[in-house]
Structures are given as C-alpha cells and as structure tokens.
Amino acid sequence: MRNNVLNYLYGSITRCPDKLAFSDGTEGLTFRQVYDSARSVGSYLIGRGIYKKPVVVFMRKSPREVAAFFGVISGGCWYVPIDEEMPAGRIQLILDNVKSPLVICDEDTAPIAKDFVLHGGSTVLYSEICTTPADETGLARVLDSAIDIDPIYIVFTSGSTGIPKGVAACHRSVIEYVEQLSETLGFNSETVFGNQSPLYFDACLKELYPTLKFGATTYLIPRKLFSLPVQLIEFMNEHKINTICWVVSALTMISAFDTFSVIRPEYLHTIAFGSEVFPLKQFRRWRQALPEASFTNLYGPTEATGMTCFYHVDREFEDGEPIPIGRPFPNRQVLLLSDDGTETAPGEIGEIYVRGTSVTLGYYNDPERTSQAYVPNPLNTAYPEIIYKTGDLARYNDRGELVYVSRRDHQIKHMGHRVELGEVEVNVNMLPGIKLSACIYDAEKKKIVLYYLGDQTDRELTELLKTKLPRYMLPGRIIRLEEMPFTPNGKIDRVTLKKIYENK
Amino acid sequence: MDQLLEILSNLHPDVDFEMEDRLIDDAILDSLDIVDLITAISDEFDVTITAKDIMPENFNSAEAMYDLIQRIRDEE
Numbered sequence: 001m002r003n004n005v006l007n008y009l010y011g012s013i014t015r016c017p018d019k020l021a022f023s024d025g026t027e028g029l030t031f032r033q034v035y036d037s038a039r040s041v042g043s044y045l046i047g048r049g050i051y052k053k054p055v056v057v058f059m060r061k062s063p064r065e066v067a068a069f070f071g072v073i074s075g076g077c078w079y080v081p082i083d084e085e086m087p088a089g090r091i092q093l094i095l096d097n098v099k100s101p102l103v104i105c106d107e108d109t110a111p112i113a114k115d116f117v118l119h120g121g122s123t124v125l126y127s128e129i130c131t132t133p134a135d136e137t138g139l140a141r142v143l144d145s146a147i148d149i150d151p152i153y154i155v156f157t158s159g160s161t162g163i164p165k166g167v168a169a170c171h172r173s174v175i176e177y178v179e180q181l182s183e184t185l186g187f188n189s190e191t192v193f194g195n196q197s198p199l200y201f202d203a204c205l206k207e208l209y210p211t212l213k214f215g216a217t218t219y220l221i222p223r224k225l226f227s228l229p230v231q232l233i234e235f236m237n238e239h240k241i242n243t244i245c246w247v248v249s250a251l252t253m254i255s256a257f258d259t260f261s262v263i264r265p266e267y268l269h270t271i272a273f274g275s276e277v278f279p280l281k282q283f284r285r286w287r288q289a290l291p292e293a294s295f296t297n298l299y300g301p302t303e304a305t306g307m308t309c310f311y312h313v314d315r316e317f318e319d320g321e322p323i324p325i326g327r328p329f330p331n332r333q334v335l336l337l338s339d340d341g342t343e344t345a346p347g348e349i350g351e352i353y354v355r356g357t358s359v360t361l362g363y364y365n366d367p368e369r370t371s372q373a374y375v376p377n378p379l380n381t382a383y384p385e386i387i388y389k390t391g392d393l394a395r396y397n398d399r400g401e402l403v404y405v406s407r408r409d410h411q412i413k414h415m416g417h418r419v420e421l422g423e424v425e426v427n428v429n430m431l432p433g434i435k436l437s438a439c440i441y442d443a444e445k446k447k448i449v450l451y452y453l454g455d456q457t458d459r460e461l462t463e464l465l466k467t468k469l470p471r472y473m474l475p476g477r478i479i480r481l482e483e484m485p486f487t488p489n490g491k492i493d494r495v496t497l498k499k500i501y502e503n504k
Numbered sequence: 505m506d507q508l509l510e511i512l513s514n515l516h517p518d519v520d521f522e523m524e525d526r527l528i529d530d531a532i533l534d535s536l537d538i539v540d541l542i543t544a545i546s547d548e549f550d551v552t553i554t555a556k557d558i559m560p561e562n563f564n565s566a567e568a569m570y571d572l573i574q575r576i577r578d579e580e
Contacts, residue, residue: 223531223534224528224529224531224560226534226535227528227531227533227534227535227537227538227558227563228528228558228559228560229555229558230555230556230558230559231559249535249536249539250535252539253535253536253538253539254555256539257542257553257554257555257558258554258555259555261554261555262554262555262556263555415534415536445540446536458517459517459518462516462517462518463518466518471534476515476540478517
C-alpha cells in the first residue's frame with residue numbers, strides 16, 4: 001500500500017530517471033537528481049539523529065528547494081517552508097512555534113538566518129548536505145517504519161491574533177488529494193506544469209506531487225514574469241507548458257492587457273483557478289482565446305489539504321453570476337451547517353464544514369485554536385469524528401452546485417492569499433506611536449485599506465510594517481484618522497469606515 | 505513627470521521612485537501593482553498601454569515609464 005509520498009518518487013525513478021522533473025527555466029533537476037539529492041539530505045538527517053521532527057527549509061524558490069522538501073521527508077521528518085520574501089518578524093514567530101532542530105538554508109538565505117533565535121536548533125547549507133553519501137540501511141528503516149498519519153509539512157496561514165497558524169498535513173491526506181486532483185484534472189506523464197504559487201503554501205501541492213506521481217515536469221515560473229504578460233506567455237510556449245493552476249489575479253493580469261492579440265499560449269489545455277472570484281469579463285477573454293481548453297474552478301481551505309471542491313466550467317454565465325465551486329472531490333464531504341449545528345435547508349446559506357481524509361492534523365503546537373476549528377461532527381454523536389469548520393459561507397444553486405457566498409469573519413482573500421485583517425491590525429497596533437487601527441478590504445480594487453490613529457506618517461508606518469508582515473498583507477491604502485468610528489456596543493464601526501472610504 | 509511620481513508614490517509610499525531603476529527586475533512592483541499602475545496611467549495621461557509595452561525596460565524606472573507615455577502619445 002502506498003503510505004508515503006516518497007513511493008511516488010520511487011515510481012518515477014524507475015520509469016523516467018533522466019527526464020526533467022523540476023526547472024525554473026535556468027536551473028533544472030532530473031528525477032534521478034531529485035532522488036539522489038533527497039536521499040542525501042535524508043541521510044544527513046539520519047546521521048544527525050533528527051527523526052520525526054519539523055525541519056525548516058529556508059531557501060530561494062528553486063528546484064533545489066523542492067529537492068530539499070523530499071530530502072526532509074526521506075529522513076522521516078516534515079518540512080516547514082520559509083521564504084526569503086517573508087519579513088523577519090513573521091519568520092521568527094514561525095521558528096518560535098516549530099522549534100525545529102535544523103534550518104536548511106542556501107547561500108542567499110544563510111546570512112539572514114544568522115539573526116534568528118533558533119531555540120537550540122542549528123543551520124546548515126543545502127549545498128553542503130545534498131551530496132551526503134546515501135545511508136541505505138537508515139533510509140530503508142525510515143521508509144519501513146513510515147506511518148501515513150505522520151506529518152509531511154507544516155505551512156503557515158494568517159491568524160487573527162497576529163500569530164500565524166501552522167497547518168500540519170499528513171501523508172495520507174496528501175496522497176488522497178493528489179489522487180483525486182489528478183483524476184479530476186486529467187494529469188498524466190505528458191503534463192507540463194507552470195507553477196505560480198509560492199512553495200510555502202499548500203497550493204504548490206498541485207504541481208509538486210503529481211509531477212512525482214506521473215513522471216511529469218514542473219516549471220517554477222520566475223515571479224517577475226507575472227508582471228510581464230508577453231514574456232510570461234513566451235516562457236510558457238518555450239517550455240511547452242500545458243497545465244496551470246493559478247490564482248485568478250495572475251490570469252487576469254494577462255487577459256486585461258489584451259495580451260492575446262499579441263501572443264497566445266500554444267500548448268495550454270488545462271487551466272485551473274481559484275482562491276478568488278474570476279471577473280466574468282476576463283474569464284470570457286480566456287475562454288475566447290483558448291476555446292478548446294478546460295477551465296476548472298477550485299475551492300478549498302489549507303486545513304483540508306489543498307482543494308476540496310471543483311467545478312468544470314461547462315456553460316456560459318450571466319454578468320454578475322458567480323462561477324460555482326461545484327462539488328467536493330470524491331471521498332470527502334461538504335456539510336452546510338447553520339449556527340445550531342443542523343444541516344441547512346436546500347437553497348439556504350450555511351457554513352462549509354469539510355469531512356474526510358483530507359482534513360489535516362490541526363494547527364501545530366496550538367491546541368486552543370485547533371479545537372476551535374477542528375470540531376466534532378455535530379451530526380455524528382456515535383463515535384469521535386473531527387471535521388473542519390471553514391468559516392466560509394455557501395449555498396446550493398438550483399442545479400445543485402455549491403456557490404461560495406462570503407466569509408463569516410474578517411478573513412479576506414488577497415492576491416490568492418488568505419489574510420486575517422485582524423492580523424494586520426494587531427501588527428499595526430504594536431508599532432510605536434499607533435493608538436488604534438482598523439482595516440477594511442476594497443474587493444473591487446483589491447486593496448487592503450488601513451485606518452489608524454497615531455503620530456506616524458503613512459510612509460513611516462509602511463516602512464515598519466514591512467518588517468512584520470509579508471508583502472501580500474501590506475495595506476495598499478493607508479489613511480490617518482482624527483478619530484475612529486465606533487458602534488454603540490463599542491466595536492470599531494467597519495460599516496462607517498467603508499462609507500468613509502467609498503465617499504472619498 | 506510630477507504627475508507620474510504622484511501616481512507611483514500613492515501606489516508605494518515607501519519606494520523612492522526618483523532613484524529606483526530596477527522596479528521590475530528586482531520585483532519591487534508586482535503583478536497587481538502593474539495592473540493598478542497601468543490603469544492609473546491610462547486614466548491620467550489618456551494613453552493606451554497594451555501587453556507589448558509591458559516590458560522591463562519600459563517600467564524599471566519612473567523615467568522609463570515617462571518616456572513610454574511620451575512615445576505612445578507621439579504615436580497616437
């Protein structure tokens with residue numbers, strides 16, 4: 001039985017050892033190279049006695065970083081990806097949470113890692129461990145004692161208290177997800193992925209593991225190209241990229257500038273998107289440019305391993321009509337529950353709860369917040385069963401398709417990332433000279449709008465915030481107020497803030 | 505030029521746009537910034553910027569953007 005994601009890698013290494021597995025357009029690794037490097041890194045961990053522990057991978061996005069992930073797994077540990085784009089303050093919070101015995105760096109990140117508090121852990125350069133002689137006995141022992149409910153990674157997502165939450169997923173969940181997603185989107189050995197998402201989110205599971213499973217190829221597209229539509233498509237054509245799973249804003253960036261009248265993606269036949277609402281005007285341009293391609297809307301919280309629901313776009317939509325999120329992948333269930341824990345009547349709005357193997361292990365080292373979101377299934381009182389409470393509201397349309405409605409709380413989707421506006425506010429409030437702050441989201445212009453009371457100028461404030469928050473969480477508009485509006489029961493009045501903003 | 509610098513500093517109050525000349529190459533401007541920026545430039549200067557104009561050499565600095573705007577105006 002397949003109980004470890006490494007089984008995928010061991011399959012491809014026998015079928016296509018010399019095929020290109022991962023590339024960023026300049027530097028690439030074949031399956032053989034990925035396999036060898038992973039076993040070396042795994043052997044290094046075994047040699048150090050690091051086993052069943054979180055290992056931080058702090059590297060520039062590259063094929064070598066992917067090999068490092070598989071290396072950590074080969075050693076029987078789970079990887080915690082950290083990115084050089086993350087601000088130092090946030091990285092430190094993550095390190096404080098996982099207390100990893102080891103941080104694997106590259107030449108670019110090692111100087112930055114020196115300044116972190118590692119809680120007794122140490123740093124090592126990837127280049128120094130990726131050729132460690134393979135410890136055949138040790139690697140075999142790790143695989144023999146693998147249990148599929150052991151974690152494979154911890155990825156961090158925004159938390160409203162200002163402390164990010166580490167979602168830990170296990171092998172079983174990832175394998176199940178990879179199988180369902182691959183079947184639904186029709187991946188195979190001819191698939192050439194163009195990866196857009198950062199490697200520190202579960203979004204990249206869509207490319208990394210199917211690549212191993214099928215012996216496919218993934219190009220990690222350089223981030224810069226997502227500002228340069230023509231060059232982006234040239235890159236895709238040069239590398240014969242045929243499958244993309246991108247955030248909507250990356251797709252609309254291309255269609256918005258009439259790029260298709262200059263150049264078209266020649267090989268692209270499978271397009272999946274998600275995390276945000278696709279503006280229909282832009283979506284139609286894509287369909288027009290690639291009438292033969294399949295378009296699939298995906299929905300899912302990180303806590304349920306990658307994506308939960310899918311909808312293959314099979315009809316035209318009226319202006320203002322949302323593209324459904326469809327139905328769950330097989331072997332998982334979506335429950336729409338009302339606040340009293342009962343199922344909602346057909347057509348009514350309810351909160352999405354996810355049930356199945358895809359539900360992750362919980363928030364790492366965080367029992368309190370875990371118990372708030374990973375809850376007993378109220379419809380099953382016969383035995384313990386944990387389901388995930390998403391905080392997303394949805395309803396079924398007349399065709400029986402799920403349609404996303406909104407969030408219950410102040411979480412937003414910004415540039416494909418989940419952002420708790422509360423986390424932005426907590427970080428602003430901690431800055432010197434700030435009395436109070438509140439955020440709203442301008443969904444149309446895709447801007448986080450920050451209101452604050454205090455002595456700082458907006459420029460000083462942005463400078464400081466950059467050391468605390470990742471770029472996608474930085475407010476796009478910062479407005480100083482003389483006084484903050486409050487509701488009668490003393491909460492910040494966000495409705496009034498929205499009105500102030502709209503009337504500007 | 506002042507008009508352009510004002511658009512830019514509204515977009516990113518923390519960047520010194522009179523000095524920076526690797527805005528794209530160093531990914532100081534990301535894809536959403538580019539979308540916002542081009543929308544703002546198109547409105548303020550009444551020019552049409554299309555995909556083929558969105559090259560690093562046209563957006564790496566405020567000066568390059570200004571030259572691009574002038575060029576498009578001349579052509580139109």
